[in-house]
Amino acid sequence: MKWDLLTTSKLSTTEIQEILKSASGFARGESWQPKNRLFISNLFFEPxxxxxxxxxxAERKLGLEVIPFEVQTSSVLKGETLYDTVRTLEAIGTDAVVIRHSADNYFAELEKGISIPIINGGDGRGHHPTQSLLDLMTIQQEFGSFTGLKVAIIGDILHSRVARSNADALVRLGASVIFSGPEDWVDIQGLPQGCEYMEVDDAIREADVVMLLRVQHERHDGKLLFEKNDYHNRFGLTVEREKQMKKESIILHPAPVNRGVEIADGLVECSRSRIFKQMENGVYIRMAVLKRALENRNGGREDVNANQKWQATY
Amino acid sequence: MKWDLLTTSKLSTTEIQEILKSASGFARGESWQPKNRLFISNLFFEPxxxxxxxxxxAERKLGLEVIPFEVQTSSVLKGETLYDTVRTLEAIGTDAVVIRHSADNYFAELEKGISIPIINGGDGRGHHPTQSLLDLMTIQQEFGSFTGLKVAIIGDILHSRVARSNADALVRLGASVIFSGPEDWVDIQGLPQGCEYMEVDDAIREADVVMLLRVQHERHDGKLLFEKNDYHNRFGLTVEREKQMKKESIILHPAPVNRGVEIADGLVECSRSRIFKQMENGVYIRMAVLKRALENRNGGREDVNANQKWQATY
Amino acid sequence: MKWDLLTTSKLSTTEIQEILKSASGFARGESWQPKNRLFISNLFFEPxxxxxxxxxxAERKLGLEVIPFEVQTSSVLKGETLYDTVRTLEAIGTDAVVIRHSADNYFAELEKGISIPIINGGDGRGHHPTQSLLDLMTIQQEFGSFTGLKVAIIGDILHSRVARSNADALVRLGASVIFSGPEDWVDIQGLPQGCEYMEVDDAIREADVVMLLRVQHERHDGKLLFEKNDYHNRFGLTVEREKQMKKESIILHPAPVNRGVEIADGLVECSRSRIFKQMENGVYIRMAVLKRALENRNGGREDVNANQKWQATY
Structure with missing residues (x-):
């Protein structure tokens, strides 16, 4: 068995809780390092x-050797497949890879043939499991548990890598989820179990957690569907709407923030905002996920290039 | 108080001397390392x-962990502000940042809100304090003191990041400064105190230090104001002019050199040239500046994300 | 004397054997680290x-500090020469450089003036000595010796960085070499000593080692000289041709592979293939070459910037 992290939907709630617990340990200052020097590479095909x-x-804090991989100078430019690129990194001694790629489910072509663990850093419009886990960690840190919490996810649900997987995990963990935002961006007829749709003003008043999604201009082929101000007034967390939030409610945003669009400029660092706390937690989540992958890998690289007839003795 | 290094003009002569002394210690082989593992990132928005x-x-010699930051793959491409980029690096655990940016005074927008030290690696046409300090170090190394020295700064004074701040620091330290070069590139009416203008031939005969400035084609919007040879003959350090220099005088240039423009090809590594010595000294200056920033930082990152209600205990 | 590695043709067979022996030690798990912290930089001007x-x-396994060098953000963009770039890296404390550059014999301009060792990571259509050495290591690992072996090199011999230097080294080590491929890509009239030309089917039947060369579209100015399928059927290692290979024969390819062009997709990881083994061996070869360069460097950097009159004492 290989301890990839590809999607949160494949994780049981027990596995999610284990990762959150491990990350929480790192947040409290615990440390872990592998026994041998291990090499890791981060393949980011998207900015x-x-x-x-x-x-x-996270990798440095675990004492890993990080091997730079620059897409701009790589053989991918010569037309090399993702499989061959990863297989090459494995052959030359990389012990795990983190991959972000614009293709949904890019990892499907890697599951056969690649023996080292793959951590998904985001695939197309598909998944972004470490982002989901850091959102969960930030909520749990605040409220202690998920049972009975109401989490509003507001914005471009359809194109979001985290909206659906967050909703799925939150519901499994005992929370209920409110979707809100432009009607074109929410599949109101096909809401998952445990999720309901509300108007923005209602959602913000009801929620314990207001999770704003980024308006991803770059994923709408440059077409601006809303004027900045128009979006902000109709669906954004304005200064006025923030005043309607419940006393203990918090604000999340995966960042980078479009200030004045999803959220008023002055609210980005207000006392309810956990936006930079999320980023801090992201490091601990990634440490936990990397530890899980490396601690459990099956014997590792020794077996990979075993197809030689005999070993030279000289 | 935060121990940024943004400009030399904000440094007192005592502070300058302290940095030069610390750098000189590193040049003699002294070492310093922080007690804990510290993370630093170099944000270079210009080549x-x-x-x-x-x-x-310098960072590696101080045992710092250098976190790569590649502009080409960063969220700056998604329109993220410099403030949010630096605030993010702070949130995820970076202990200091070095920034080079094409905007003059880019750091103004960072002074409020960012708690980690900022080292200016060059801002637009504004400042380049570590370059100034390494120039000063190379002069002091050669002559022991600045008192009574004549330093000629020759070339594009108006567009230079270091000409004016070098002149300011040199005069405060007891030297006198001669500006020379094309009249369009020197504000002859507005010479700072302690500075005078001379023709190139006179400047070179008078000076103890001949500091040539780079002709920065890339800052003149591609317009070539001089033919290469024309500039060299009229304002460059030609083989003939070098023979007019005083016996003990030395040559400085911030590099990269346009060979055959500011200086004759054959003089770049001549016995008077300290051009590569400057580069060596640059490492020691940067070690001194980083040590100063990190040694004195105020408690650091612990306080940054303190806006959570309670800490999860699990 | 400086222990560069620029071409294999300058290495005696004794030197080649010494490098292979050292690499083989690393493959068996031996280790070596320099006494002092050493800095190295990889200048890759080609992807x-x-x-x-x-x-x-390889550098990390030897405990070297790797200083990132990104062509895209370097002063090469400001027109700096390769000499000045390398001389700068030397001045600021780099102990060795690895260079890949599109110009044949780029190192000619560096031999005078640069004191630190230069490892050639590939020059234009010239040489790629660490690739040659890893090919030799993989062959020796398989067959124990080179004497009497027949090595078929198939493909674009004329434009290959490794074909000619591999042929030269193999013949000197006692093997015989068969060239094959499109007639336009082989200089049949000017075959080196010890080399003969054969049709592809004959070459593959005769050879102990079938070394396929990459069809380098990017070196033919984008002109496709063959349709993919056409090349594969006429000159590639098809599924049918592989069945004609001798029982113990192996397949090499420098990669990246054009699957379905030089070699059938399904053969890339077949039991005869040593393609990923080559990559693994490449790390050991580079460790051996770096050790050789660093172990033997002549006193090093102390002397480089010695042109100062006196040392400041403060």
Missing amino acids: STRTKTSFEI | STRTKTSFEI | STRTKTSFEI
Whole structure:
């Protein structure tokens, strides 16, 4: 068995709780390092500050050797497949890879043939499991448990990598989920179990957790579906709407934030905001996920290139 | 108080001397390392070999963990502000940042809100304090003191990041400064105190230190104001002019050199040239500046994300 | 004397055997680290996953500090020469450099003036000595010796960085070489000593080692000289041709592979294939070459910037 982390939907609630517990240990200052020097590489085929740097720091804190991989200077430019790129990294001694790629389910082509663990750093419009886990960690840190919590997820549900997998995990963990946002961006007829749709003002008044999604201009082929101000007034967390939030409610956003669009500029660092706390937690989640993958890998690289007839003795 | 290094003009002469002394210690082989593992990131929004690599080596020599930041793959491409980018790096555990940016005074927007030290690696046409300090170190190394020295700064004074701040620091330290170069590139009416203008031939005959500035084609919007040879003959350090220099005088250049423009090809590594010595000193200056910032930081990151209600105990 | 590695043709067979022996030691788990902290930089002016990452892992395994060098953000963009770039890296404390560059014999301009060792990671259509050495290591590992072996090199001999230097080294080590491939890509009239030309089917039947070369679209100015299928059927290792290979024969390819062009998709990881074994061996070869360069460097950097009049004492 290989301890990839590809999606949260494949994790049982027990597994999720184990990862959150391990991350919480790292947050309290616990440490873990592998016995041998291990090599890891981060393959980011899409731009990202937060996720890539967060993984880098997590890797360094675990004492891993991080092998730079730059898409711009790689053989991918010569038409090499993702499989051959990863297989190459495995052959030369990389012990695990983190991958972000614009193709949904890019990992399907890797499951056969690749023996080292794969951590999904985001696939197309599919999944972003470490983001989901850090959202869960931040909520649990705040409220202690998920039972009975109401979490409003507001914005472009259809194109979000985390909305659906967050909703799925939250419901399994005992929370209820409210979707809100432009009607074109929510499949109101096909709401998952445990989820309901509300108007933005209702959602914000009801929720213990207001999770805003980024308006991803870059995923709508450059077409602006809303004027900045228009979106903000109709679906954003305005200064006025924030005043309607329950006393203990908190604000989450996966970042990067479009200030003045999803959220008023002045609220990004207000006392309810856990936006930068999420980023901090992201490092601990990634440490937990990497530890899980590396601690459990099956014997590792020794077996990978075993197809030689005999070993030279010289 | 935060121990940024943004400009040399904010440093007192005592502070300058302290940094030079610390750098000189590193040049003699002294070492310093922080007690805990610290993380640093170099945000270079403009191209640079020398400065970035020099910082990297300085950081490694101090035992810092350098977190790669690649502009090309960062969320800056998604329109994230500089503030949010730096705030993110702070949230995920970076202990200091080095920034080079094309905007003058880019750091103004960071002074409120960012708690980690910022080292300026060059801002637009504004400042480049570690370059100034390494120039000062190389002069002091050569002559022991600044008192009574004549330093000629030749070239594009108006567009230079270091000409004015070098002149300011040199005059405060007791030297006198001669500006020279094309009249369009020197504000002859507005010379700072302690500075005078001379024709190139006179400047070179008078000076103890001949500091050539780079002709920065890339900052003149691609317009070539001079033919290469024309500039060299009229304002460059030609083979003939070098013969007019005083016996003990030395040559400085911030590099990269346009060979055959600011300086004759054959003089780049002549016995008077301290051009590569400057680069060596740059590493020691950066070690001193980083040590100063990290040694003195105020309690650091513990306080940054303190806006949570209670800590999960699990 | 400086222990560069620029071409294999400059290495005696004794030197080649010494490098192979050292690499074989690393393959068996031996280790070596320099006494002091050493800095190295990889200057890759052409894209490459395999070679660059392989050097990175080799460097980390030797405990070297790897200083990132990104062409895209370097002063090369400001027109700096390769000499000045390398001289700068030397001045700021880099102890060795690995260079890949599109210009044949780029190192000619570096031999005078640069004191640190240079490892050639590939020059234009010229040489790629660590690739040649890893090919030799993989063959020796398989057959114990080179004497009497027949090695078929198939494909674009004329544009290959490794075909001619491999042929030269193999013949000197006692093997015989068969060239094959499109007639336009082989200089049949000018075959080196010890080499003969054969039709593909004959070459594959005769050879102990079938070494396929990559069809380098990017080196033919984008002109496709063959349809994919056409090349595969006429010159590639098809499923049918593989069945004609001798029982113990093996397959090599420098990668990245064009699957379905030089080699049938299903054969890339077949039991005869040593393609990923080559990559693994590449790390050991690079460790051996780096050890050789660093162990023997002549006193090193102390002398490089010695042109100062006196040392400041403060």
